[in-house]
Every structure is written in C-alpha cells, then in structure tokens.
Amino acid sequence: MLDWVAGVGRSTLNIFTVLGRSGLTMYQALVAVPDWRVQFPLLVRQLYFVGVLSVIIIVVSALFIGMVLGLQGYTILVDYGSEQAVGQMVALTLTRELAPVVAALLFAGRAGSALTAEIGLMKATEQLASMEMIGVDPLRRIIAPRFWAGFISLPVLVAIFNVVGIWGGSLVSVDWLGVDSGSFWANMQNSVDFADDVINGMIKAVVFGAVVTWIAVFQGYDLVPTSEGISKATTRTVVYSSLAVLGLDFVLTALMFGDF
Amino acid sequence: MVSDNVIVRVRDMSFYRGERAIYDEVNIDIPQGKITAIMGPSGTGKTTLLRLIGGQLRPDAGVIEVAGKNIARMSRKELFAVRSRMGMLFQSGALFSDLSVFENVAFPLRVHTQLPEDMISDLVLLKLQAVGLRGAAELMPAELSGGMARRVALARAIALDPDIVMYDEPFAGQDPIAMGVVVQLISKLNKALGHTAIIVSHDIQETFSIADYVYVVADGQVLARGTPEELQATDQMQVKQFIQGLPDGPVPFHYPAMSVAEQFS
Numbered sequence: 001m002l003d004w005v006a007g008v009g010r011s012t013l014n015i016f017t018v019l020g021r022s023g024l025t026m027y028q029a030l031v032a033v034p035d036w037r038v039q040f041p042l043l044v045r046q047l048y049f050v051g052v053l054s055v056i057i058i059v060v061s062a063l064f065i066g067m068v069l070g071l072q073g074y075t076i077l078v079d080y081g082s083e084q085a086v087g088q089m090v091a092l093t094l095t096r097e098l099a100p101v102v103a104a105l106l107f108a109g110r111a112g113s114a115l116t117a118e119i120g121l122m123k124a125t126e127q128l129a130s131m132e133m134i135g136v137d138p139l140r141r142i143i144a145p146r147f148w149a150g151f152i153s154l155p156v157l158v159a160i161f162n163v164v165g166i167w168g169g170s171l172v173s174v175d176w177l178g179v180d181s182g183s184f185w186a187n188m189q190n191s192v193d194f195a196d197d198v199i200n201g202m203i204k205a206v207v208f209g210a211v212v213t214w215i216a217v218f219q220g221y222d223l224v225p226t227s228e229g230i231s232k233a234t235t236r237t238v239v240y241s242s243l244a245v246l247g248l249d250f251v252l253t254a255l256m257f258g259d260f
Numbered sequence: 261m262v263s264d265n266v267i268v269r270v271r272d273m274s275f276y277r278g279e280r281a282i283y284d285e286v287n288i289d290i291p292q293g294k295i296t297a298i299m300g301p302s303g304t305g306k307t308t309l310l311r312l313i314g315g316q317l318r319p320d321a322g323v324i325e326v327a328g329k330n331i332a333r334m335s336r337k338e339l340f341a342v343r344s345r346m347g348m349l350f351q352s353g354a355l356f357s358d359l360s361v362f363e364n365v366a367f368p369l370r371v372h373t374q375l376p377e378d379m380i381s382d383l384v385l386l387k388l389q390a391v392g393l394r395g396a397a398e399l400m401p402a403e404l405s406g407g408m409a410r411r412v413a414l415a416r417a418i419a420l421d422p423d424i425v426m427y428d429e430p431f432a433g434q435d436p437i438a439m440g441v442v443v444q445l446i447s448k449l450n451k452a453l454g455h456t457a458i459i460v461s462h463d464i465q466e467t468f469s470i471a472d473y474v475y476v477v478a479d480g481q482v483l484a485r486g487t488p489e490e491l492q493a494t495d496q497m498q499v500k501q502f503i504q505g506l507p508d509g510p511v512p513f514h515y516p517a518m519s520v521a522e523q524f525s
C-alpha cells in the first residue's frame with residue numbers, strides 16, 4: 001500500500017518535472033523577438049514539410065469520412081423521411097468534432113512523428129551540439145520554426161478537411177442517393193452557425209495544433225540520443241498526442257457546447 | 261607550468277557521470293596562441309573536457325574560465341557570444357545533414373557576419389581548398405566518406421577564424437596525405453593567425469610534431485604534463501606505456517570488469 005502511494009507520488013512528480021522542463025524549453029524557444037530575415041525562410045521550409053506534405057492524407061481521409069457520414073446519415077434519416085437533413089448532419093459533425101479531431105490525429109501520426117524523429121536524429125548525430133558550439137541556439141533555429149509551422153498548419157488542414165468532407169457528403173447523398181440538392185445545402189446553411197460551429201471548431205484546431213507540435217518537438221529535443229531512444233520517443237509522440245487530443249476535445253466541447 | 265597568457269583555466273574541476281568521476285579535481289591551463297594536446301586512453305573523458313570548456317556541460321565542482329570568465333556562470337546570451345569566437349571539430353563531424361558542404365561551411369559566416377554573398381563564397385571555397393575539398397562543395401554530407409566529412413567539419417570549425425579551436429580527433433580516419441595536410445593546416449593556422457588550438461588525438465607522432473604542450477589524462481587525473489620532449493624523456497611508467505603503445509603496464513587497456521577466468525568459468 002505504502003509502495004503504491006509512493007509510486008503514485010513519484011509518477012506525479014515525474015509528470016510535473018517533465019511538464020516544467022518542456023514548458024521552460026518552449027519558453028526559451030518561442031519567447032524572443034524573431035529575426036525575420038533568418039526565421040522567415042526557415043518557417044516557410046517547415047510549413048512545406050509539416051503542412052503541405054500533410055495535405056494529401058488530409059484530403060483523402062476527409063473525402064472518405066464525408067462520404068461515410070453522408071451514407072450513414074442517409075440510411076438513418078430516410079426512415080423518418082427527413083433525408084434532406086443529411087447536409088446539416090454532415091456539416092455539423094465535421095465542423096464541430098470530426099474535422100479537428102481526425103485531422104489532429106492524422107497530423108500527429110504523419111507530421112508529429114516525423115518532427116520527433118528528425119530532431120532526435122539531429123541530436124544523436126551531434127548536429128544540435130555543434131550548432132550550439134557555433135553560437136546558434138538550436139531552440140530558436142530548429143525548434144521554434146517547427147513549432148510555429150505546426151501551429152499554423154493544423155488549422156489550415158482542418159479547414160481543408162471541412163470543405164472536402166462536406167463535399168464528400170454531398171457526393172454520396174446528393175449525386176448518388178438522390179437527396180434534393182437545394183434542400184441539402186439550404187438545410188446546412190440554416191443550421192450551421194458560423195460563430196458557434198465553425199469558429200469553435202477552429203479554436204479546437206488551434207489548441208490541438210499547439211499541443212501536438214509541442215509534444216512532438218519536445219519529445220525530439222529531450223530524447224535519449226540512441227536509435228532505441230528515437231524509436232521510443234517517436235512512439236510516445238503519437239501516443240501522447242492522440243490521448244491529449246481526445247482528452248482536450250472533451251474538455252473543449254464541454255466548455256463550448258455544454259449548457260452549464 | 262606554463263606561465264604566459266592562459267586563455268582557458270581549469271581549477272579543481274570535478275565532473276561526474278553518475279557515480280563515476282570522469283574528472284576529480286583537475287587543474288589544466290591552456291596557454292593562449294599555443295597548440296595544446298590532450299591525450300589519454302579511450303573513454304577517459306577527453307571529449308567531455310572539450311564539452312566542459314565549450315560550456316555544453318557544467319562541472320560539478322571547481323571552475324572553468326575562458327578568457328577570464330567562468331563559463332558555467334554565463335547567461336545563455338554571453339555563452340553564445342563566447343562560442344562565436346570558438347571553433348570545435350566534433351569527433352563525429354556533426355555536419356548539418358540538410359545543408360550542402362558549401363552551406364555547412366558558410367553557416368557560421370552567415371550567422372555571425374553580414375558579409376556579402378560573393379565574399380562568403382570566396383571565404384568558404386578558400387577554407388574548402390585548404391582541406392582539399394573545394395571540388396566537393398556541392399555534395400551533401402551523406403555523399404561524403406568519413407574522412408572527407410571530418411575535413412569539411414574542420415573547414416567549418418575554422419570558417420570564422422576563431423580565437424580558440426578545439427579539434428576532437430582531427431587525424432582519425434585520414435589517409436597519410438590528408439593527415440599531413442591537416443597537421444600542416446593546424447600548425448599554419450596557429451603560427452599565422454595566432455589561434456589557440458586544443459587537440460585531442462591518439463596519433464602520438466603527428467600530435468607531438470606540432471604541439472607546444474601536452475597533457476596526459478587518465479582515471480580522472482592529469483597523469484603528466486609538459487612539452488613533447490619532456491614527455492618523451494619521462495620515466496613515469498604509465499606515460500611511457502601510453503606513448504609507446506604497450507598493451508601491458510600500469511595503464512589498464514581493459515574497461516574495468518571481472519577477471520577473464522571468472523567470466524568464462
């Protein structure tokens with residue numbers, strides 16, 4: 001029993017130590033007046049690697065999820081004769097929940113793990129150390145542009161997810177199953193509130209983007225510089241980000257849509 | 261003891277890895293404008309010493325002063341300013357894998373100077389020429405051999421003409437010609453520009469041929485210090501064994517372990 005209490009205490013302490021260290025790391029990386037002449041090209045490069053290269057997986061997933069939503073929505077709603085409402089259902093599900101959450105999970109797997117592995121390999125091959133010795137802070141040069149790139153990319157990817165997903169839904173329900181096109185879009189326009197649904201979804205995207213990229217770059221920066229260390233840290237990035245996204249999604253949903 | 265200007269002063273410095281003392285209250289002086297060699301068995305902490313001097317590790321006790329200032333007490337900003345006047349050749353080369361050879365050597369110049377592009381280009385090609393790799397400027401680090409990568413790293417370490425250059429095993433993996441070139445280069449930089457050089461190396465002959473002063477470290481202690489001539493004339497058994505490369509003697513070749521008989525019984 002006492003061992004158990006001690007164990008809990010120790011892990012709690014560990015969690016706070018890691019949180020503190022990662023917070024401090026990010027503080028040192030991000031809180032500074034950026035030198036745009038240097039930082040801007042680095043940021044653009046990372047936006048390409050982190051953001052642009054994730055577009056394909058986001059578009060394909062969004063299309064399929066939109067199509068599945070259209071199909072499921074139709075089969076349920078048609079029993080009540082209200083299949084026109086499928087547009088509203090697809091749009092609300094996507095903007096409020098599925099687009100930010102699924103995009104963030106895919107982003108963690110595709111971009112987050114890559115960030116961790118890349119930074120980890122730089123550490124293992126002493127590139128970070130040699131950069132320090134040249135007098136350049138790797139936190140500013142390596143960590144900061146990658147963090148901002150993730151922070152900016154995810155909301156954009158979520159916006160793309162929304163558009164493609166809704167299009168996928170209309171493809172199935174309107175073009176294939178024959179729901180009336182006019183009522184499909186009209187229903188959607190009437191029920192989706194820009195401030196409540198779209199903006200709230202985007203707020204989720206911004207939070208998820210920050211958290212996932214934070215976890216990814218810190219795991220890379222803080223890992224044990226061996227091949228085993230890199231593989232473990234990469235796994236941790238995906239696991240921790242996924243759990244953080246799902247947990248935070250519940251909290252944010254409760255805050256945004258809960259009636260209390 | 262060298263009495264003239266000391267640029268790196270290590271006083272009563274201890275450093276631990278876990279329970280093991282890598283350094284136990286050592287004193288080391290690196291004289292300005294001279295070539296000082298740090299020698300010793302593999303795994304005694306020579307690389308560690310360079311990292312301590314560069315401020316990447318902090319001593320657990322004692323002081324390390326670079327140009328009169330305690331490196332462990334510096335703010336991050338001061339530290340990076342001091343480092344811009346140091347060059348370090350890493351044992352592994354540590355080239356930036358996403359930059360070409362040219363950009364690797366140009367990196368310190370771009371960061372610390374405002375020179376126009378054509379001047380940077382000239383300087384970079386000059387440094388690459390000095391290590392015999394001007395023709396490799398457009399290659400990526402992954403396309404280099406180990407010895408080439410190390411020479412590129414050497415060119416990068418001296419790109420800014422730093423006041424202090426730390427060379428971790430500069431001769432390792434070089435063929436006899438390249439080795440001669442590197443020896444000449446280090447010596448020339450020191451004579452012509454007055455760089456302070458700290459060389460970590462196992463190549464006794466090459467190192468002794470250019471070093472002004474030599475420290476032999478082992479087991480967390482400074483075993484011997486002196487000019488190459490003094491060390492060659494020493495009758496200290498451990499030093500003699502190390503310099504002549506004999507496997508048996510007071511310096512153990514083996515990492516501490518149980519006896520062979522015990523292990524295989």
Ligand SMILES: Nc1ncnc2c1ncn2[C@@H]1O[C@H](COP(=O)(O)OP(=O)(O)OP(=O)(O)O)[C@@H](O)[C@H]1O
Nearest residue numbers: 277278282300301302303304305306307308309351
């Ligand atoms: N990150 C680390 N964590 C724990 N121990 C370490 C670490 N780095 C080095 N050591 C230990 O510190 C000791 C000194 O290492 P160091 O790299 O300084 O040796 P060295 O003298 O440069 O050896 P070599 O000539 O083989 O390069 C080694 O015995 C090593 O086991």
Ligand SMILES: [Mg+2]
Nearest residue numbers: 306307308351
């Ligand atoms: Mg070493």
